[in-house]
Amino acid sequence: MKAAYITECGPPQNIQYGDLERPDATGTQVLVKVGAVSLNPVDTYIRNGANYWELPNPFVVGCDLAGTVEAVGEEVSRFVIGDRVWGTNQGLLGRQGTFAEYCSVDQDWLYPIPAGISENDAAACSLVGVTAHLGLFRDAKIQAGETIFVHGGTGGVGSMVLQMAKRAGARVIATAGSDEKAERCRALGADVVINYNTENELQAILQAAPQGIDVFWETLREPNIEDIVSVMKDRGRIVIMAGRDARPEFPVGPFYVKCLQLFGFVMFKASADELRACADDINTWLADGSLKAQISHTLPLSEAARAHQLQENNTLGKEGTIAGKIVLNP
Known part of the structure; x- marks a missing residue:
């Protein structure tokens, strides 16, 4: 072969x-x-x-x-x-x-x-779908009516997170690096899109969600935890799934005072049963057109x-x- x-x-x-x-x-x-x-x-x-x-x-x-x-x-x-x-x-x-x-x-x-x-x-x-599902539902336990921020709404994982979060009834704020990609995010269901090349990201997040973010999905390999924590709502959840070599400073005080949770994971350490549960939902959503x-x-x-x-x-x-x-x- x-x-x-x-x-x-x-x-x-x-x-x-x-x-x-x-x-x-x-x-x-x-x-x-x-x-x-x-x-x-x-x-x-x-x-x-x-x-x-x-x-x-x-x-x-x-x-x-x-x-x-x-x-x-x-x-x-x-x-x-x-x-x-x-x-x-x-x-x-x-x-x-x-x-x-x-x-x-x-x-x-x-x-x-x-x-x-x-x-x-x-x-x-495949991999991006189960990754998004694990982080959203097993770990962050996103709920209808919550606000999620997704870094890179047209990326492999980011586009899956955007669509699944909308399917769950969440309000989605996503970033994009061009007007074309921003329009694609909107087509996928994003409620707010921030162009990180032309806008101040933190200011735009707080303008779109003055009360803060419930779930922050970080796709960047060099996350700025200080900035992330600053836009979180009390009891918010942060999901990190990239940046194997990253060693960022961690704002311990603001993190625990806001009662935040931080989830890091890799999909290949999920069990076969966990991945099959992801696949069942992915198949349902592919079939009904809510996931593309x-x-x-x-x-x-x-x-x-x-x-x-x-x-x-x-x-x-x-x-x-x-x-x-x-x-x-x-």
Whole structure:
């Protein structure tokens, strides 16, 4: 089978596109004929040598996939040959990744694709969708009528948070870096959009929410906790899911006096049951149209190295040329 893989960590140019042996499906594994994969910032960190865990060699890159069941192991009970499925949490914790024509995945990490939803859309919502769901509902426990602030409302995770928060009945304030991206945030349901390149963000937040923010969703890799705490309402919740190397100053006094809570998490440490609960809601919302995939670029799998460079230029280089996800097709 064709696959995008590395034999040594390093820059995007280390990704090779070539032939690897097709995996088998045994036990509780499902062999998926991959129709679409999507790229996440964590994929670039792992490829570049972030020492989270030991990697297989060769290592197929990628976390997300959508496709069709080609074969099932003898212990599989959730799926049959021909089912359309999506999944995430691959290429993590030592598992092989998804950027290949075929991928063998434990049934616990796969979910049915709703009728009428494309493989591209299912793949694009995978990791970012479960990330948004975990932070909003398991951790922050957002409630109807509350106000949430989302940094980057057109980003991979940010666009999912925006839509899910609206689905939950919250008022959403989001940021964008251009008028075009601001208009996209409004189309996704944002009540207020702040252009961080032309407006004072803190002043704009307090103007839009004079009583403060109930839930602050931070996507920046270098969060300013002092500023975040200053705009929070008493008993507010702050969600952080980026910035592995960040070491910001922490305003202890204002934080505890406001009775705030701070949640940090990574989706790959969620249990299979937790992720399946996320997937159930995601499927319901995809099916009823209240959640829509945000795809910025679609490329052939053979251009995986180019896709990684593009993602890295935006995540680390802050080029601002991506609004949503990069999806690749074998």
